[in-house]
Amino acid sequence: MLVLITYDVNTESEGGKKRLRKVAKQCVNYGHRVQNSVFECMLDTTQLRQLRGILEGIIDVEKDSLRYYLLGKNYKDKVIHVGVKESLNLDAPLIL
Amino acid sequence: MLVLITYDVNTESEGGKKRLRKVAKQCVNYGHRVQNSVFECMLDTTQLRQLRGILEGIIDVEKDSLRYYLLGKNYKDKVIHVGVKESLNLDAPLIL
Numbered sequence: 218m219l220v221l222i223t224y225d226v227n228t229e230s231e232g233g234k235k236r237l238r239k240v241a242k243q244c245v246n247y248g249h250r251v252q253n254s255v256f257e258c259m260l261d262t263t264q265l266r267q268l269r270g271i272l273e274g275i276i277d278v279e280k281d282s283l284r285y286y287l288l289g290k291n292y293k294d295k296v297i298h299v300g301v302k303e304s305l306n307l308d309a310p311l312i313l
Numbered sequence: 314m315l316v317l318i319t320y321d322v323n324t325e326s327e328g329g330k331k332r333l334r335k336v337a338k339q340c341v342n343y344g345h346r347v348q349n350s351v352f353e354c355m356l357d358t359t360q361l362r363q364l365r366g367i368l369e370g371i372i373d374v375e376k377d378s379l380r381y382y383l384l385g386k387n388y389k390d391k392v393i394h395v396g397v398k399e400s401l402n403l404d405a406p407l408i409l
Contacts, residue, residue: 221382223319225348227397252321252378254350269395278396282348285393286317286382297381299365300374301323 219296220265221286222248222256226276239275240283243268251298315388316361316381318344318352318368323376335371336379339364347394 222244226237244250247268248258260268269285276283288295318340322333340346343364344354356364365381372379384391 221317223348223351225351251380252319252350254348255319255321255380269393273395276396280397282394282396282398284347284351284395286384287391287393288382288384289391295383295385297365297383298378299369299380300372300378301376302378 218260218290219288219292220248220258220260221288222258222268222272223284223286224254224272224276225282226254227280233277233280236275236277236281240272240281243271243275257296314356314386315384315392316344316354316356317384318354318364319380319382320350320368320372321378322350322372329373329376332371332373332377336368336377339367339371353392 224240226233226240228234228237241250241254244256244258247260247264248256250256258264258268265285272283320336322329322336324330324333337346337350340352340354343356343360344352347353354360354364361381368379
């Protein structure tokens with residue numbers, strides 16, 4: 218099934234920047250980055266449980282936010298993309 | 314239906330920062346911010362078409378990215394949240 222993972226990690230501290238890098242690094246192992254903090258991962262239930270365990274072991278639940286959206290197997294017509302592909306310069310600071 | 318909207322706006326220019334503010338401002342009119350660049354909106358097809366027209370009129374398709382995920386009517390068990398609610402300090406610069 219397609220699982221969308223979005224996250225906000227509070228990077229006001231060095232620890233936060235480290236958590237952010239770790240979360241992204243783990244998500245890359247399981248899926249495809251489509252935006253700065255948005256990954257699309259094809260996972261079965263075991264893999265989802267595994268990845269959740271890893272990510273939720275990294276974040277600080279008091280400061281960070283993780284969201285999983287389960288889009289199922291028939292997701293092709295549920296996803297619309299407009300604009301530039303994820304080849305954005307992801308290292309550049311993105312002020313939100 | 315629940316529509317998830319995620320976006321990356323390139324803010325390396327003043328124009329980009331303005332586009333980002335405009336996108337967020339429009340999304341707030343149609344839905345609920347759950348993370349910095351992630352909104353959940355309950356929309357019918359007409360509203361979705363309307364909002365798409367507005368957002369796609371704001372972004373620069375060469376620099377920015379907009380994604381819509383259509384989660385349908387039965388979305389409750391498709392969304393998992395872990396961590397802090399969206400009461401994050403959204404004004405603080407988020408270095409990604």
